[in-house]
Amino acid sequence: MTPGQPAPAPAPAPERGHGHHRATPWPEARARAARAGAEARAAADRAPVRVPLGQALGRTLAEPLRALTALPSFDGSAMDGWAVAGPGPGPWTVREESVLAGHAGAVALAPGEAVRIATGARVPAGATAVIRTEHARTDAVPAPDTATDADAVETATGAAPASAPAPAGTVLLHPLREVVTGQDIRPRGQECRAGDELLPAGSGVGPAVLGLAAAAGYDELAVAPRPRVEVLVLGDELLTAGLPHEGLIRDALGPMLGPWLTALGAEVVATRRIGDDAEALYEAVTGSAAELVVTTGGTAAGPVDHVHGILDKAGATLLVDGVKVRPGHPMLLARLNAGRHLVGLPGNPLAAVSGLLTLAAPLLAALGAAAEPPAAALGAPLRDPVQGHPHDTRLVPVVHRDGLLVPLRFNGPAMLRGVAAADGMAVVPPGGAEPGRRLELLTLPWPTETPFAQGACFT
Numbered sequence: 001m002t003p004g005q006p007a008p009a010p011a012p013a014p015e016r017g018h019g020h021h022r023a024t025p026w027p028e029a030r031a032r033a034a035r036a037g038a039e040a041r042a043a044a045d046r047a048p049v050r051v052p053l054g055q056a057l058g059r060t061l062a063e064p065l066r067a068l069t070a071l072p073s074f075d076g077s078a079m080d081g082w083a084v085a086g087p088g089p090g091p092w093t094v095r096e097e098s099v100l101a102g103h104a105g106a107v108a109l110a111p112g113e114a115v116r117i118a119t120g121a122r123v124p125a126g127a128t129a130v131i132r133t134e135h136a137r138t139d140a141v142p143a144p145d146t147a148t149d150a151d152a153v154e155t156a157t158g159a160a161p162a163s164a165p166a167p168a169g170t171v172l173l174h175p176l177r178e179v180v181t182g183q184d185i186r187p188r189g190q191e192c193r194a195g196d197e198l199l200p201a202g203s204g205v206g207p208a209v210l211g212l213a214a215a216a217g218y219d220e221l222a223v224a225p226r227p228r229v230e231v232l233v234l235g236d237e238l239l240t241a242g243l244p245h246e247g248l249i250r251d252a253l254g255p256m257l258g259p260w261l262t263a264l265g266a267e268v269v270a271t272r273r274i275g276d277d278a279e280a281l282y283e284a285v286t287g288s289a290a291e292l293v294v295t296t297g298g299t300a301a302g303p304v305d306h307v308h309g310i311l312d313k314a315g316a317t318l319l320v321d322g323v324k325v326r327p328g329h330p331m332l333l334a335r336l337n338a339g340r341h342l343v344g345l346p347g348n349p350l351a352a353v354s355g356l357l358t359l360a361a362p363l364l365a366a367l368g369a370a371a372e373p374p375a376a377a378l379g380a381p382l383r384d385p386v387q388g389h390p391h392d393t394r395l396v397p398v399v400h401r402d403g404l405l406v407p408l409r410f411n412g413p414a415m416l417r418g419v420a421a422a423d424g425m426a427v428v429p430p431g432g433a434e435p436g437r438r439l440e441l442l443t444l445p446w447p448t449e450t451p452f453a454q455g456a457c458f459t
Contacts, residue, residue: 002313003208013262016257017218019031020391021194022141022321022322023321023322023323023324023329023392024320024322024324025261025323025324025328025393026324026358026392026427028444029130029323029325029333029358029359030055030325030358030359032319032320032333032360033310033319033320033343033358033359033360033361033362033363033366034363034365034366035366036319036333036335036341036363036366037341037362037363037364037365037366037367038366040265040291040338040339040341040366040367041366041367041421043338043339044291044338046224046225047225048062048063048222048223048224048225049223049224049225050220050221050222050329051220051221051223052219053210053213053214053218053219053220053390054253055454056205056210056213056223057205057206057207057210058204058205058206058263058265059204059205059221059224059265060202060203060204060205060221060223060224060265060368061199061200061201061202061203061204061205061209061221061222061223061224061225062201062223062224063198063201063222064197064198064200064202065101065197065198065199065209065212065213065216065221065268066195066196066197066216066293067192067193067194067195067196067198067216067217068190068194068216068217069194069216069217070188070189070193070194071189071190071191071192071215071216072186072187072189072191073188074123074191075122075123075127075185075186075187075188076120076121076122076123076124076186077099077118077119077120077121077123077186078119078128078130078185078186079119079130079132079184079187080117080118080119080132080133080134081116081117081130081131081132081133081135081136081184082094082115082116082117082130082131082133082136082245083099083109083114083115083117083123083124083126083127083129083130083213084109084113084114084126084127084128084129084130084131084173084174084179085109085110085111085112085113085124085126085128085352086111086112086113086128086131087128087174087179087180087181088178089175089178090172090173090174090175091103091172091173091174091231092112092113092114092172092173093112093113093114093166093170093171093172093173094113094114094116094138094172094173094238095109095113095114095115095116096302097115097116098115098116098117098118098448099115099116099117099119099121099122099123099124100121101118101119101120101121102121102224103121103122103392107124108124108125108126109124109125109126110118110125110126111126111259111285113126113362114131114173117130117185118410121376123185127182127185128181128182129179129180129182129183129184129185130183130185130368131173131175131184131455132184132202135175135176135177135360136173136174136175136176137171137173137174137176138160138171138172138174139141139171139172139174140169140170140171140172141165141166141167141168141169141170141172142168142170143168144168157412158276181212181242190404191241192216195274195420197329197442198212199212205223205399206219218417220415222248224327224368226265226266226267226368227265227267227291227292227364227367227368228266228267228269228289228291228292228337229261229266229267229268229269229290229291229293229294229337229364230268230270230271230272230290230292230293230294231254231257231258231261231268231270231271231272231294231295231296232270232272232273232281232284232285232294232295233251233253233254233257233271233273233274233295233296233297234273234275234276234295234296234297234298234306234347234354235251235274235275235296235297235298235347235405236304237249237374238250238254238273238445239251240254240273244352246311247394248279249271249386252349252416253296253345253347253349254271254273255353256416257294257345257352257356258272258350258351260353260356261356261360261364263445263446264360264361264364264365264445265364265368266292266364266368269289269290270290273348276304276306277317278300278306278309278310280299281295281306281307281310282313282314285310285311285314285336285342286314287338288340290340291339291340291341291367292335292340292341292342292343292360292363292364292367293340293341293342293343294342294343294360295307295342295343295344295345296345296346296347296352297345297346297347298344298347299331299332299344299346300330300346302364303366307344308332309333311334311342311416314336316334316335316342317334317335318332318334319333319334319335319341320332320333320359323358323359324391324392324393325354325392325394325395326347326354326393326394326395326413327348327350327351327354327393327395327412328345328348328350328351328352328353328354328358328390328395328412328413329346329347329392330344330346330351331343331344331345331346331354331355331358332344333359333363341363342400343355343359343360343363345360346413348413348414349413349414349415349416350397350411350412350413350414350415350416350418350419351413351414353395353416353425354395354425357395357425357442358395358447361445371434377440377441377443378438378439378440378441379398379405379424379426379439379441380400380403380405380438380440380441381404381405381435381436381437381438382404382405382407382426382433382434382435382436382438382439383401383402383404383405383406383407383418383435383436384406384407384435385432385433385434385435386426386428386432386433387432388429388430388431388432388433390430390431391430392430393427393428393430394428394432395425395426395427395428395429395442396408396418396425396426397410397411397418397419397422397424397425397426398419398422398423398424398425398426398441399421399422399423400423405426405439405441407426408421408422419444422444423443423444424443424444425441425442425444426439426440426441426442427439427440427441427442
């Protein structure tokens, strides 16, 4: 150093956890979250719970769904029409009664007999086929005015006819097309036999699963218990009502995170607001009985960003400390103990959404015993180019339009306008993507309807 020259300033200490060199690639971050959830579920050995069918929607099967009875449980008619006994071509003699669904079956049919039958009714014993109403006609045997042709034959030849004619008034059924044995009969056990596995454990319970379970004889289902989650919304600057003013802003995350986490399969036990107070945050995290604590803000390196400090004090293990994704790269995942975790979301709203989809969603799926963590599906081709980050993945709100993915304009870290109108979040690789490229798509955990009329949302 030359005399008189000022001493060089000391090099700044590297930031803990937020430096780009420490961040985890986006796919690996999701995989770590899924592994953490699976390990926590295995360590906790959480027993299944049984819930009525009406409360099982959106849950995850904890046991295979096995048929408690054959489906169908009896031979039934697939159509309104006529149950007939014996091969064609007919005609069949029609009996007076009808066979209705939910009522006792008719007396067994003798060969050559037919009976009216409704869809879903039990097929009478002896029936060999069902003829649809529109594929047959009926007529009644008229009363004779003179001697029958059979009498004339017998008088002329001295021989009796081969069979006695049907009595007057008898209704006969005539098919209008060929009758095949077994047609339009749903045989017992056609769909499954008692004891067959209908769905494996880990399957999600949607409306069709509820219908299948009811048909198979279930009144309740064994499902995985919902992971308990507590949300801690951090910051002195947040308002819970009224218009923003004097540097204060409305809390957008408190109203959003609970319903979003519920849609992801969690049982949200509380949403609490905590100011920029490290001791209060430490007590809230360490005192929570939830299996997952979700915090908002405080994950960067600002003067009131306390999450890293309280995790150190609590002896937590950082599993993900920053993710190579925009928005949301300061997100983190920590193991508090063998069965509890913390997901630290950034404070900006869209960045928090990115953290939910990156870390919370796969962790909750694994905690809830899902067979697979939620994967990014291959979406449609891009309509418009999307600028990428040089090194990081980007998550961009998009809608489906005419078979293409259309990026939405309002995709900054603090903006919710884009994702509120979105069908999903497109996964944009480092460097960006050109029109026509097919991107992975993270779907949102609720039905969406693209608001095409809001054209200002589009790029």
